[in-house]
Amino acid sequence: MTGTRQKGEVLISRRTRAEMVVRSLFIQATNNFERMLSFGFLFALWPVIKMKYPEPEARRRAVIRHLSFFNTQPYFANCILGVVANVELRDGRNVDANVGNVKRAMMGALGALGDDLFWTGLMPAAALVALFLNATMPRYALAWAIVALVIYNIFQFWARIKLFGVGLRLGPRITTYLKMLRLPQFALAVKVVAAFALGLFTAAVVWRAGQDGEFGLTGGLAAAAAVVLSFGLQSIGIRPGLCWYLVAAVAAALGILIL
Amino acid sequence: MLDVHLIAACIERAVCVAFVGALLGLDNIAVGQFMLAQPAVGAVLLGYVVGEPLLGIWAALTFQLLWVGQIPVGAYAPASAPITAVAVVGLAVPAGAPLASRAVAAAALAIPVGVLASKLDIWVKSRNVGILHRGENDLLDGRPFALGGAVAKGVARFFLKDFFLLLTAIFVGSVIIVLALKKLTPAWDRGFELVFLVSPAVGVAAALRAYWKRRNVLAFGAGAAGAAAVFYLVSITL
Numbered sequence: 001m002t003g004t005r006q007k008g009e010v011l012i013s014r015r016t017r018a019e020m021v022v023r024s025l026f027i028q029a030t031n032n033f034e035r036m037l038s039f040g041f042l043f044a045l046w047p048v049i050k051m052k053y054p055e056p057e058a059r060r061r062a063v064i065r066h067l068s069f070f071n072t073q074p075y076f077a078n079c080i081l082g083v084v085a086n087v088e089l090r091d092g093r094n095v096d097a098n099v100g101n102v103k104r105a106m107m108g109a110l111g112a113l114g115d116d117l118f119w120t121g122l123m124p125a126a127a128l129v130a131l132f133l134n135a136t137m138p139r140y141a142l143a144w145a146i147v148a149l150v151i152y153n154i155f156q157f158w159a160r161i162k163l164f165g166v167g168l169r170l171g172p173r174i175t176t177y178l179k180m181l182r183l184p185q186f187a188l189a190v191k192v193v194a195a196f197a198l199g200l201f202t203a204a205v206v207w208r209a210g211q212d213g214e215f216g217l218t219g220g221l222a223a224a225a226a227v228v229l230s231f232g233l234q235s236i237g238i239r240p241g242l243c244w245y246l247v248a249a250v251a252a253a254l255g256i257l258i259l
Numbered sequence: 260m261l262d263v264h265l266i267a268a269c270i271e272r273a274v275c276v277a278f279v280g281a282l283l284g285l286d287n288i289a290v291g292q293f294m295l296a297q298p299a300v301g302a303v304l305l306g307y308v309v310g311e312p313l314l315g316i317w318a319a320l321t322f323q324l325l326w327v328g329q330i331p332v333g334a335y336a337p338a339s340a341p342i343t344a345v346a347v348v349g350l351a352v353p354a355g356a357p358l359a360s361r362a363v364a365a366a367a368l369a370i371p372v373g374v375l376a377s378k379l380d381i382w383v384k385s386r387n388v389g390i391l392h393r394g395e396n397d398l399l400d401g402r403p404f405a406l407g408g409a410v411a412k413g414v415a416r417f418f419l420k421d422f423f424l425l426l427t428a429i430f431v432g433s434v435i436i437v438l439a440l441k442k443l444t445p446a447w448d449r450g451f452e453l454v455f456l457v458s459p460a461v462g463v464a465a466a467l468r469a470y471w472k473r474r475n476v477l478a479f480g481a482g483a484a485g486a487a488a489v490f491y492l493v494s495i496t497l
Contacts, residue, residue, distance in 0.1 A: 025291045026410045028288050029411075029417070030390055030394070030409050030412075030413040031387060031413070032387035032390070033385050039394060039395070039410075042406065050403070063395075063399060120469065123297065124466065127297055127299035130300070131299055131319065131320055131324075134320060135459075141303050141315070142303065144299075148294065149293065149295070153293055156293070191470060191472075191475055192474055195470045195474075195475035195478040195479045198324075198463065198467065198482065199481060199484070199486065200482040200486040201463065202467075202483050203483045203487045203490060206460075206487075207490040212456055214449070214452055215456065219453065219456045219457075222456065222457050223456055226460035226461065227460040228464075229464075230461040230464030230465070231467060231468065234464055239335075240325045240465045241326075241337075241370045241374065243461055243464075244325065244370065244458065244461045248363065248366075251450070251456075251457045252450035252451060252453065253450065255450035255453035256446045
């Protein structure tokens with residue numbers, strides 16, 4: 001389990017790498033407003049710290065080095081984890097400055113990119129696929145939930161495992177690799193897919209409401225009107241939760257008094 | 260009045276949903292983020308757990324998209340969609356009223372629960388500073404197990420926060436819903452049925468606003484038109 005350097009590659013055992021990836025799943029467990037993910041990051045990096053610094057004083061210095069503020073998107077944190085592990089294993093001198101520089105340089109950019117790609121791109125897109133399928137074929141709801149899980153987790157595990165491995169191998173040179181992946185363009189494309197799936201889902205919601213035994217076509221028209229009304233209300237600054245109450249009140253009144 | 264069996268059913272449902280919901284809720288922040296907590300997955304699973312898959316599907320359709328693109332600013336914290344959807348499934352105790360009425364009444368109470376869940380997330384993150392300080396002191400004193408201990412405490416804190424919130428809200432809320440629905444006339448069921456049908460539309464609008472850019476709107480239009488054409492063809496064929 002010793003770290004060795006061969007042709008610029010930092011090698012740690014497969015088992016240690018797996019342990020670090022598993023530990024990284026808990027990176028947000030101690031999420032706090034003072035230093036955000038710093039403790040979780042140290043928890044994930046611990047196998048490397050333990051291996052590289054057996055002497056108490058050197059280990060103590062390494063711990064202090066990683067207790068500073070750290071915040072990024074949790075999947076892309078693994079990319080930084082790999083790079084930092086590389087720097088820890090490779091750099092004898094200046095490790096303090098190098099680790100700090102790497103973390104500061106990468107966490108902001110990867111945090112913004114990860115939020116954009118995963119939280120507002122891939123997660124809604126995967127969910128929308130499942131929602132559309134649920135709205136059209138609710139009998140297989142469990143299967144659609146699994147479809148969404150599979151779609152999403154392929155990408156998130158790729159980010160966690162692959163980028164960690166590449167970071168570990170390339171160290172700070174990973175920026176060239178990340179540029180090559182064209183992730184910002186991919187995030188834009190994912191949002192287009194999500195918008196397309198949203199279109200499918202909208203049609204399914206309206207169609208489904210129009211199939212209702214009690215209201216028939218009126219139900220479909222009411223659903224279409226609810227989309228327009230909600231969009232208008234939210235456009236003038238009414239928050240979605242309150243918007244739901246307003247739309248529900250209008251629909252309930254229509255259902256009780258008129259339709 | 261509520262009978263003993265109904266109160267027992269409310270307690271049983273509250274404990275079951277709060278436990279499963281809090282486990283799923285861990286996925287939201289503390290562990291993994293595998294999408295298990297998202298309503299499209301979590302609420303559907305929970306629907307099957309309580310034996311009402313349609314209720315879980317409706318909660319997913321309504322709440323998955325409702326707060327997409329909402330960012331906490333100042334005192335405003337968007338409700339937690341996962342906890343809201345879980346609360347809907349828990350609150351809609353089957354006690355006489357039709358599914359639509361129970362679901363809509365549950366949603367009306369679940370949204371404040373979701374808001375409270377977000378506020379409690381903020382509270383837990385501020386309390387975690389204590390875990391951080393104790394953990395780092397222990398670590399610097401040469402006790403490496405402090406790392407694992409701090410992580411376990413953080414996970415437990417997030418779990419207990421969701422568990423007790425859901426347990427209390429579901430028990431109290433489900434009793435209120437059962438009592439309230441008993442007093443309503445059948446005309447109200449008709450009103451609730453329409454709300455049940457149109458509720459997902461609010462989330463659609465929220466998501467559309469979040470994706471409001473030219474190319475996304477074109478993709479949205481293409482998807483909606485394509486699906487509408489397919490549905491029309493299916494309806495005239497069958």
